[in-house]
Amino acid sequence: MQTDEVLPKRTVFKIAATILLVFAVCFAQESQRTAQSTPPAAVPANSQSYLDPLPQETGVAGLKLELRHLKNSGRLMMVTAHPDDEDGGLLTLESRGKGVHCLLMTLTRGEGGQNELGSGLFDTLGVLRTLEQLASDRYYGVDQRFSRVADFGYSKTPEETFQKWGGHDVPLADLVRVIREFRPDVLIARFSGTDRDGHGHHQASALLTKEAFRAAADPNRFPEQIKAGLQPWQPKKVYVGNVCGFGASTCADENYTVKLNTGEEDPLLGTSYVQFAIEGLRHQKSQGLGDIHFPSGSHYAFYKLVDSTLSKTTDVGGHEKDFFDGIDTSLPAIAAKPGAVEDAAPWLRPELSKVASQMGESVGSLANVSRDLDSLVSRVDETDLPSEVKHTLEQYLSERSQEAATALNLALNVTVEAKVVPPGGPSASLPSEKNALTNVSPGQRFEVIAKLHNGSKYWLTVQNAALEEDWAKKAHAEQSTIGPGEDYYANFLVEVPEDALLTRPYWHRNDPQTESVNEVEGPYQTRPLPPAPLHVKIDYEITGHRGLHSPLPDFLRRNKNDVPQGSISSQVVVPFLDEHGAPRKRELAITPALSVALEPGEQIIPVADGKTRTADVGLKSTLSSASQGMLRLQIPEGWRAEPENPSIPLPKRGDQSVSEFKLLAGNLKEGPAKLQAVLDAGEKSYSEQYTLITREDIGSFYFYQLAVQHVSIVDVKVPKDLKVGYIMGAGDDIPAVLQQIGMNVTLIPPDKLTNEDLSHYGSIVLGVRAYETQPDVVKSNQKLLDFVSNGGTLIVQNNNDTGDFNSQHLTPYPAELSRARVSVEEAPVTILAPDDPIFHSPNEITQKDFEGWVQERGLYFMDKWDDHFKPLLECHDPNEPEQKGGLLVAKYGKGTYIYTGYAFFRQLPAGVPGAIRLFVNLVSAGK
Numbered sequence: 001m002q003t004d005e006v007l008p009k010r011t012v013f014k015i016a017a018t019i020l021l022v023f024a025v026c027f028a029q030e031s032q033r034t035a036q037s038t039p040p041a042a043v044p045a046n047s048q049s050y051l052d053p054l055p056q057e058t059g060v061a062g063l064k065l066e067l068r069h070l071k072n073s074g075r076l077m078m079v080t081a082h083p084d085d086e087d088g089g090l091l092t093l094e095s096r097g098k099g100v101h102c103l104l105m106t107l108t109r110g111e112g113g114q115n116e117l118g119s120g121l122f123d124t125l126g127v128l129r130t131l132e133q134l135a136s137d138r139y140y141g142v143d144q145r146f147s148r149v150a151d152f153g154y155s156k157t158p159e160e161t162f163q164k165w166g167g168h169d170v171p172l173a174d175l176v177r178v179i180r181e182f183r184p185d186v187l188i189a190r191f192s193g194t195d196r197d198g199h200g201h202h203q204a205s206a207l208l209t210k211e212a213f214r215a216a217a218d219p220n221r222f223p224e225q226i227k228a229g230l231q232p233w234q235p236k237k238v239y240v241g242n243v244c245g246f247g248a249s250t251c252a253d254e255n256y257t258v259k260l261n262t263g264e265e266d267p268l269l270g271t272s273y274v275q276f277a278i279e280g281l282r283h284q285k286s287q288g289l290g291d292i293h294f295p296s297g298s299h300y301a302f303y304k305l306v307d308s309t310l311s312k313t314t315d316v317g318g319h320e321k322d323f324f325d326g327i328d329t330s331l332p333a334i335a336a337k338p339g340a341v342e343d344a345a346p347w348l349r350p351e352l353s354k355v356a357s358q359m360g361e362s363v364g365s366l367a368n369v370s371r372d373l374d375s376l377v378s379r380v381d382e383t384d385l386p387s388e389v390k391h392t393l394e395q396y397l398s399e400r401s402q403e404a405a406t407a408l409n410l411a412l413n414v415t416v417e418a419k420v421v422p423p424g425g426p427s428a429s430l431p432s433e434k435n436a437l438t439n440v441s442p443g444q445r446f447e448v449i450a451k452l453h454n455g456s457k458y459w460l461t462v463q464n465a466a467l468e469e470d471w472a473k474k475a476h477a478e479q480s481t482i483g484p485g486e487d488y489y490a491n492f493l494v495e496v497p498e499d500a501l502l503t504r505p506y507w508h509r510n511d512p513q514t515e516s517v518n519e520v521e522g523p524y525q526t527r528p529l530p531p532a533p534l535h536v537k538i539d540y541e542i543t544g545h546r547g548l549h550s551p552l553p554d555f556l557r558r559n560k561n562d563v564p565q566g567s568i569s570s571q572v573v574v575p576f577l578d579e580h581g582a583p584r585k586r587e588l589a590i591t592p593a594l595s596v597a598l599e600p601g602e603q604i605i606p607v608a609d610g611k612t613r614t615a616d617v618g619l620k621s622t623l624s625s626a627s628q629g630m631l632r633l634q635i636p637e638g639w640r641a642e643p644e645n646p647s648i649p650l651p652k653r654g655d656q657s658v659s660e661f662k663l664l665a666g667n668l669k670e671g672p673a674k675l676q677a678v679l680d681a682g683e684k685s686y687s688e689q690y691t692l693i694t695r696e697d698i699g700s701f702y703f704y705q706l707a708v709q710h711v712s713i714v715d716v717k718v719p720k721d722l723k724v725g726y727i728m729g730a731g732d733d734i735p736a737v738l739q740q741i742g743m744n745v746t747l748i749p750p751d752k753l754t755n756e757d758l759s760h761y762g763s764i765v766l767g768v769r770a771y772e773t774q775p776d777v778v779k780s781n782q783k784l785l786d787f788v789s790n791g792g793t794l795i796v797q798n799n800n801d802t803g804d805f806n807s808q809h810l811t812p813y814p815a816e817l818s819r820a821r822v823s824v825e826e827a828p829v830t831i832l833a834p835d836d837p838i839f840h841s842p843n844e845i846t847q848k849d850f851e852g853w854v855q856e857r858g859l860y861f862m863d864k865w866d867d868h869f870k871p872l873l874e875c876h877d878p879n880e881p882e883q884k885g886g887l888l889v890a891k892y893g894k895g896t897y898i899y900t901g902y903a904f905f906r907q908l909p910a911g912v913p914g915a916i917r918l919f920v921n922l923v924s925a926g927k
Contacts (some may be wrong), residue, residue, distance in 0.1 A: 008592065014645040026470070036854065037516075049585055050699055053575055054138060060408070061268045063361055063410040065141075068099030069371070070403045072357060073337070074329035076186035077235075079175065080207040081201035082151055084287050085190055087241065088140050088277030089262030090301045095141035095275055097266055100329070101399070103182050105526075106133060107171055107205050111512065112151035112855065114800075116288040116773065121906075122512040124693065125286065126150070127505060130528055131286040131698040139280025141924040143868045147174035152516040154823045155200030155853040156441030156877060158193075158207055164202075164516040172208050172215065174358075178526050180230040183392065186323045187213050187238040188318040192907040197242055206240055211308055213238040229352045231388040234561045236310055236327055239303040249300065250471055256302040258320050263299035265550065274299050283697050331356040331400070338392040344385055348393075348727060351376055363456070364555035366408040367542065367564035373401040381881050407564050413455030418536040420574045421447035425873035426491075430583060432549035436576035436655040438586050439624045439702070441593040442498045448765045450536040452488040458552075459483050459544030468535045468569070471497045477622035481543065492862075494534070496590060504690070504704050506530060513910050529701055532571040533590045539567045586700050591701035594650065595620040596707040597689035598677040600731075604740045604911055607668045607715040615709060616640075617677045618689075621651050629681035631659055635674045637712075638666035650681060654819075660689070665713075670913055675732040678801045712911025717842040718742050720926045725761040727753065727777060729797070732905040737916065739762045741925070750774040758783065763793040763923050768905045769920035771810060772846060781810050789893030793926045797900045798860040810900065812892040818863035820883050825853045832884065838872060838921050845921060849914025858902035861885035869893075873902070889925065 057065065062586070086104055093101040095133070109126035120128065138146050147191070149165040162168040191197040204539030215221040217234035226232070240256065243250035249257070262274040269276045278294045305313075313326035328336070334403045335349035355372045358365050408828050409415070420437045422428040428450060430436075437446050441776055448467070456462050461481045463794045465488075466472075471776060472494055482488045504641045506525070507518035524530050529765060543562045545552055556564050597618040605613070611647075632645045642662045652655045663675075679686045687707050694700035718741055725748045726735045738745045748756055753776055758764065764787060770777045777784075799805045802817045829850040831839060839845040857875050862885030865871075871884040886901045900922065907915030 025482075028598070032732060033118045033123065039303075039562075045719045048134060050138075050249050050697060051571075051585055051587065056269050056499065057573075058410070059413075060361075063407055064268050064406040065096060066410060067359065067361065069095075069101065070095075070099070071331055072099035072329050073331055073333050073400075074098075074100040074186070074324050075103075075182065075184040075637070076100050076323060077105060077179065077182055077188045078188045078190060079105045079205055079212075080109050080190040081199065081205040083129045083201070084115070084281065084284050086136075086140070087190055088136065088281055089272075089274030089299065090260060091140040092143050092269075092277040092280075093262050093264070093273040094323070096269060096641070098278070100324075103145060103178070103184065104140070104142045105145040105147070105175065105178050106174075107147045107208075108148055108151035108201065109146055110151050110287075111131075111404070112153040113287070114730060114768070115286045115731050116238075119733050120731075123505075123509060124691075126293060127693050127701055127703045128286055131695075131701060132286060135283035135698040136277075136280035139276055139685045143600070143876050145182075146528060147171045147526065148507065148518045148520055148536065149174075150512070150518055152199065152517050153698065154245055154821060154859070154926055155821055156379065156880075158204040159200075160824070161204040162522055163185060166517045168208065168211075170517055171204070172212060173222050174526055175208055175212040176216045176222050177225055177230065179212055179235065180225060180233045181429070181526075183395070184328075185236050185327050187235045187325070188780075189240045190239070190242070191243040192304075196245070197689065199292075202242075206242075207316065210240070210306060218385065221816060231391070232785065236692050237308045237313075237323065239323065240306050240307055241301075241303050242302045244302050246728070251302040253317060253319070255304065257305040257314060257318065258301075258303045258323055259692060260299050260301045260322075261298050263297050267298075269644075272296065272299075280359055281584070285695075307391075314645075318876040331359075331384045331487045334393070334396045335399070337396055338389040338524055344389075344520040345380070345383055348376070348380070360379045360762055361411065362555070363408065363411045363458070363542075363555070366404060366411050367556055367566075369578065370401065370404040370566065371564065372409050373397060375403050377401055405567055409568050412458070412542075412566070413453075414460070414540070414568060415453045415455065415538065415567065416450060416538055416568045416570045417447055418450040418534075418572045419585070421449055422573060422797060424799070430575055430577045432654075433576045433578055433584075436586075437588075437653075438576065438700075439589040439591040439622055441591060443498050443593075443894045444501050444622065444624075445493065445495045448492040448534070448537065449572070450490045451494070452538050452540070452699070453488075453806070454482050454484060454488070454570070455547070457483075457484050458542050460488075460540045461537045461543040462488050462490075463541060463565075465536065465538045466491055467494065467572075468469055468537050469533070471500065472534065477621070487772070488538075490536075490538070491519060492536075497703070499652050500590050501530065502532065502591060503533060503702055504591075505701075508704075513906075526680065532587050534572040534588055536572060537567060537568055537569040541565050548681060558753070582694070586694070588648065589700070590839065590885075591622065592686060592688065593622050593684075593687070593701060594681060594686040595690050596677050596679050596681060596685060596686050598675065598707040598709045600736065600740075601705075601709060601759065602737075602909055602911060603646045603709055603711045604737050604908075605665055605668065605711060605713050606741050607670055607713060608716070608717075609665065609668065609742075609868070613663045614663045615663055615675060615677075617679075617707070618656060618662065619648075619659075619679065620652055620656045622653050622869075623650060626650060626652050627677050627681065632678050633661055634676040635663070636665075636667075639675075640664045665711075668713050670713050670715045672911070673713060675711065676711040677707040698826075705909065712913065712916075714741065714911065714913040714916050716913070716917050716920055718920055719842055719927055722762045722924060722927055724758060724923055725758065725764040726758075726776070727766050727770055727786065729777075729799075730765035730773045732768050732927070733909040734765070734767065734905060734919070738920075738923070741920070743920070750776040753777065753780040758787045758792065759790070761787075761792065762927055763925075765795045765796065765923060766797055768797045768801050771803075771805055772799045773809070778808060778810070781808075784890065785812050785897075788895035788897050790892035791926075793898070795898045795900065795922055797905065798858070798903075800860060802860065812897050813866050813868040815862050815865040815869060815888070815899070818885070820861040820863055820885065821859035822857035822877050822883060823859075825856055826879050827857050827877055829857070831872070832874055833870060833872050836870070836889070838871060838889065838925050841925055843917040843921055844916070845918055849917055851914060852912050853907055853915060854910045855906050856903050858886045859899075861901040862888055862899060870901075898922055899923060 188211035
């Protein structure tokens with residue numbers, strides 16, 4: 001779900017916190033033995049990292065949770081529209097509680113929502129919300145996939161949604177692809193596909209899920225996937241959610257098929273499934289979910305069966321006890337997963353039954369299970385089964401084999417970590433963040449140290465330690481034996497090849513403000529992100545008991561020559577000290593050697609400007625030593641940049657440089673223009689900026705954008721000598737735009753508002769969601785109204801929390817904020833008061849000024865107001881009633897009070913000329 005939709009989560013939790021999860025309930029001291037190197041410098045203890053396993057995934061609890069997965073062959077796939085739509089409580093119940101293998105497919109990355117953490121919107125927000133979703137998924141215990149389609153903002157109908165997404169076959173193809181890859185038994189739509197779902201994206205996600213249930217099994221649907229090697233797959237059942245309304249504690253019998261209690265406590269998790277899911281959901285902070293809580297007690301999830309390939313699985317009341325009623329989810333059931341296999345491989349089910357019968361928590365039983373599953377993978381590969389059947393069996397068996405290996409490592413308490421060595425060498429102290437090798441570039445060399453800790457009571461012999469990637473396979477360590485409580489270290493010297501894949505999104509849009517489908521490149525289609533670039537794998541044997549020469553107990557052997565084996569892997573991470581001196585670690589990334597940024601990224605230039613402007617080109621690098629490059633600006637015809645093509649020194653790692661260009665813009669006519677910075681260094685040219693997106697509680701990834709400045713040349717007049725105060729809310733870029741067109745704008749920190757002398761200002765603007773996100777603004781509301789009464793102009797932009805806004809009586813006269821919005825950006829606008837000065841000074845506003853708007857007209861319009869307010873505009877979505885509460889003006893004392901729900905926070909940064917002119921007039925009202 002988006003933060004700007006239906007009911008704000010904060011309000012919903014206040015209303016029904018005991019029953020509701022809104023759209024988202026969705027969630028020895030060591031001795032050391034060195035094998036090949038000296039160990040790295042000691043790392044101070046620190047709080048759990050996102051890259052560490054959850055506490056519940058370690059020790060005895062982790063082993064028991066892993067065994068639940070190992071014993072269960074069931075597969076479930078849930079489909080939603082946006083990050084935070086998921087029923088995390090249900091996913092946690094199925095995955096953590098029952099051991100079902102679960103996958104969550106989220107059609108969009110939430111790019112079109114608002115950002116409670118700041119002004120980052122569109123594709124930058126999409127990367128952030130991808131990382132947040134993955135942080136939530138850790139708790140649910142699910143795999144994650146996304147489709148190509150983008151969140152383009154609120155949509156009221158699935159028809160509009162499909163039209164924006166280039167037709168329903170675009171997301172349907174991705175959904176079918178994931179079904180054919182994952183091969184679920186059960187398919188679940190989080191929503192119902194009806195008007196009850198609200199958002200058109202929600203409705204579309206359910207409609208697509210129901211269609212994909214049959215389409216995935218039809219080889220004539222998306223045959224290009226079949227040609228590329230995927231095989232048709234028919235799930236057995238499909239369910240829809242939201243059958244009784246979100247958060248419903250009861251549901252009419254005829255409305256649901258399955259009712260599951262996600263409020264049940266799990267002793268391995270130490271809490272209920274829904275509460276554990278909430279711990280994950282809190283990571284979705286850009287959605288305003290960082291401080292949500294959920295009470296103990298029963299909480300039910302209701303879903304309805306809408307299609308099935310099985311004979312009747314419901315009781316006389318039309319109900320089932322579980323999604324998998326009628327489906328065998330035992331380990332031996334793998335033998336029947338691909339269809340009629342048992343006649344061709346009659347030995348498979350008995351062998352799997354044997355594996356299941358010996359499964360336990362001991363090292364001996366898990367060693368046997370691991371060996372047997374590995375043997376079955378090899379045996380299937382040698383059979384004459386059809387390739388598609390063989391591929392399916394190998395997928396299932398390989399997954400179980402990996403789970404058995406993980407369980408064995410947990411039983412043995414064997415762990416591994418692989419770290420990039422600090423620039424000063426293994427014994428050096430941790431570097432600062434800016435000097436750490438968190439990102440490396442093609443051609444660069446660095447060292448990796450892997451440490452295997454043997455926490456068991458057995459002697460282990462390391463057979464091989466290697467980097468798994470093709471370009472690093474030559475680096476490996478020799479055989480070595482380590483005793484209980486000891487560590488094994490392996491060193492790797494790595495050189496990144498010139499053709500190494502960069503750590504960057506594989507999806508992009510050329511114009512995120514107008515395009516709603518991503519272009520996809522590379523092999524990672526539907527994956528959340530490309531995988532980490534470097535992994536270490538260590539293979540070992542269990543070779544002794546306590547003493548090196550003590551034989552292994554019989555329960556660890558099949559015969560006297562049998563030696564149980566294990567393996568363990570880890571991605572390579574980079575340790576460093578953050579700005580507070582606390583130790584942290586981050587995923588290793590591969591980036592270009594140089595990042596080129598042209599600032600500002602957006603520039604608004606008035607037609608009558610005539611000023612010399614500046615553009616700054618910022619450079620960052622991964623270089624270990626300085627060198628030279630030539631910097632050039634590609635500018636529109638008739639413009640001039642000074643200096644021309646300067647030769648500049650390139651910064652070293654940890655440093656950055658800024659080169660300033662003076663720009664004289666010529667031939668200024670209203671419309672778009674573009675500047676681009678290009679750096680030539682050696683035989684390569686660089687013209688992209690990559691920006692790290694991360695927080696302490698989530699992973700890390702880089703967002704790339706061309707070193708481009710998008711220029712909007714606007715015919716706009718601005719008032720002279722008007723001083724404007726701007727108070728930020730959730731974050732937007734409107735102040736920068738106003739400053740670029742020549743207005744005198746001062747940012748007033750919300751926490752300084754109480755003591756600020758407002759008499760210095762002629763107008764004050766509240767940023768989007770200011771009352772909702774800044775408690776100090778609410779506290780100082782009377783001061784703001786006094787400012788208006790004394791002759792000032794106050795502009796209040798949209799707030800999403802209608803309940804709080806209305807109950808706090810923040811307007812000078814009675815008025816009520818509603819959820820009304822106009823989501824079609826081309827919807828006609830009627831000027832209701834054409835003689836009002838706001839439409840004439842300092843800019844003449846006409847119908848042309850409402851052309852070219854992006855994403856939406858507006859949101860959170862007033863629906864009631866007293867006669868002191870005058871509505872200035874009317875606009876509504878097709879086939880909906882008139883909306884006149886999007887722009888209200890009232891005289892209050894000597895001043896002017898304005899409320900606007902029109903989406904200026906999207907229009908002004910996008911350089912929409914008419915929106916800029918109108919907003920300037922609003923700021924200038926009464927002056």
